[in-house]
């Protein structure tokens with residue numbers, strides 16, 4: 001296996017003039033999120049969820065701002081973002097389709113669903129359509145094995161899926177009716 005080295009030392013961070021963590025947002029999070037945790041570090045996950053939902057990814061500038069806000073190291077924020085599947089450093093589509101590929105869904109035909117979505121949207125797993133509408137993911141067990149095959153469309157779980165049901169969900173998303181996080 002070839003090891004891929006990340007160019008962390010030379011990576012340029014895109015910056016915008018306006019901070020991601022505005023004063024109003026920090027005040028809101030202090031009241032609504034920080035107050036629930038014994039340490040500031042404890043609020044990292046819910047804050048990252050808020051940023052992911054708002055921007056459909058977690059920009060590097062936002063990670064630095066979060067580190068300053070929570071008084072932790074930027075590396076700790078980056079480690080968390082890159083560890084969990086629900087966080088992305090690249091912008092995902094308006095509708096993220098996550099098809100479960102674990103054993104129960106595999107036995108119940110997840111491959112047919114996956115192949116159908118790949119063909120219909122001309123998309124491979126972990127890619128986003130050029131128009132920014134769809135991202136396709138393959139996910140591990142979503143905890144609903146008794147209703148396999150299942151998939152997430154954004155954060156909504158859909159069970160006992162068939163190609164017809166998947167097509168209807170894609171049509172809804174194209175019409176802008178997919179539920180967002």
Ligand code: FES
Nearest residue numbers: 100102105142144
């Ligand atoms: S294997 Fe798909 S939900 Fe468990």
